[in-house]
Amino acid sequence: MAEEAAYLHFRDDSPHEEPAVTLDSFLADQSNATAVRVEPGDEARALIPHLDRLALIEVSFPSFRDGRGYSTARILREAGYRGELRAEGDVLVDQIPLMRRCGFDSFAPAAPIDAAVLQRSLARYPQPYQKAADGAVPVWKLRHG
């Protein structure tokens, strides 16, 4: 049996433990919550005025095929969110490198992730073609400075 990755947290602080409230409840009557859960169809930009008060935004992936959460992550990072951004649900090992590039720094996959496979995939690509949310230097920048 392959070793499961026990730790899917890419931040210096420890994972935020407070249960996340739904975006609707947060906006309606629980604006003092520090953790919010965003579903694929939710309008993530509604959180923008509140980002500095949030410690965790959990983006849900009900199916690995539904890629809306990738845009959610980028929008939140582009708006300046610095807290924990967690991908939760049907998250597969091969998707984690892309999710890291979109700004996710925490993962709660429904099914176990093989630590060795994950390590290999995260180390595999030497550099990306495009600039994204992770600070990796794109090829065009390496070419032209």
Add this chain to the structure above:
Amino acid sequence: MYRYDEYDQSIVDARVDEFRDQVRRRLAGEITEDQFKPLRLMNGLYLQLHAYMLRVAVPYGTLDSRQMRMLAHVARTYDRGYGHFTTRQNIQYNWIRLDQAPDILAELATVEMHAIQTSGNCIRNISSDQYAGAAADEVADPRPWAELIRQWSTFHPEFTYLPRKFKIAVIAAEEDRAAMRLHDIGIRLTRRDGVLGATVFVGGGMGRTPMIAHEIRDFVTADDLMSYLEACLRVYNRYGRRDNIYKARIKILLHEIGPDEYRRQVEEEFAKVKALGIDPPAAELARITAMFAPPAFDPAAAGDVADRSDPDFAVWLDQNVRAHRQPGYAIVNISLKPVGGIPGDASADQIDVMADLAQRYGFDELRVTHAQNIVLPHVRIADLKAVWSALVDAGLAEANLDLISDIIACPGLDYCSLANARSIPLAQKIGERFADPARQRDLGELKLKISGCINACGHHHAGHIGILGVDRKGTENFQLLLGGSGAEDVSLGRITGPGFDEDGVVDAIERVTDKYLEVRETGERFVDTYRRVGMTPFKEAIYG
């Protein structure tokens, strides 16, 4: 031609390693077929009726002789000695073993080739004009822009799980040889006040609900293009439908919210994205453009004339050879549509012959066309006869470009697990019915396109004559469409009426072409006559 540097090469090599690992995990049972499927699809590997099918990318349809020979080598070593060139300017192999797929990718990587994003719900291989760099009517070579987009879209972290596949075409001429407006995004380069920029069309596509792309932005410069495309894709990724696979393409989003609302959302997103600094500097486009510099044409070729004394050669010259912008040179179209053959198929030996000809006579360049033919874009007129003779020997000299037997056909029920009907035998029957070359030439330009099911891989909506295979109570049935076009006069074909069996549809086509000969006016192509007289006379001729 574009050449990889160490960065491009390392990315493609990493992909080979990644796919090898994914296949290993699948074969070891560590991942389910359901989990493996999107991974293999992102690498162009489909599970078909009889075997795996591998689709190899030919970015914007351009390749050199070394790459072409590698395609022959793969056909010989890992398939049954054939390759199938597709309407997306790629090549497919139909008899691939899963355990060998990583080795194929490793071999391809040695010649700067790959199968990245040739399927899956991501941005697919960028297509372009097969006459790029040779056509007199282009404002610039579109391929440097296509290469820029290729790099931006390769493993794009945000757009790898889109609602549906996403196809982009880039052209740079008024004449549209790439069906640009039937793509999810179509780009036409244009010059404004001396500055090169792009007009962006969004929301075209074929499939079950064919639509023609809307012009969404009249002018974007290269400096803004990636931000603009990122905005276009982000709006789609967030709001494209995911509840129904048949409504998931971007054309449906545009149809539902309207082009104006889509444009508004894109502009809003673009304003935000532009601030992120994701656009490569002008030096990057310049670096790529330098690699597409024109070859060293010989000015002394300007006076060349072809010796037309051999009548067969003269026919081929008139039908398959097109004017080049450089005096003394010509564009050679190699038809992969011999009568009775499989449209787009070439044997390993034929692929090698084409590679040899490109190397010897064509500045080492070849193109794959969306009509499933091959082009040698730069051949000296004085060499045409030698090229033709070699093509004759290889069974590649069919003089039928754009004629009724130059059929586009999808693989259909012979290979494809989604098919309702067999496209290939039908294409062969039509080819045989109209085998007489003089009769074909008399009919003139007539683009016939066949799809084995509603997914429209054979572009039937865009055929002057289109054929769609449907399933009627468990038997194969064919619907006939007239009046489509994928060119600059883009239009969608209309169904004539009740469908036919295989022989019936061949008869119906003959009645349609007979009617055309009867009513055409001087200089009219079939599609022109159809547009002038409408469906009724043809309907009467068919169903009488």
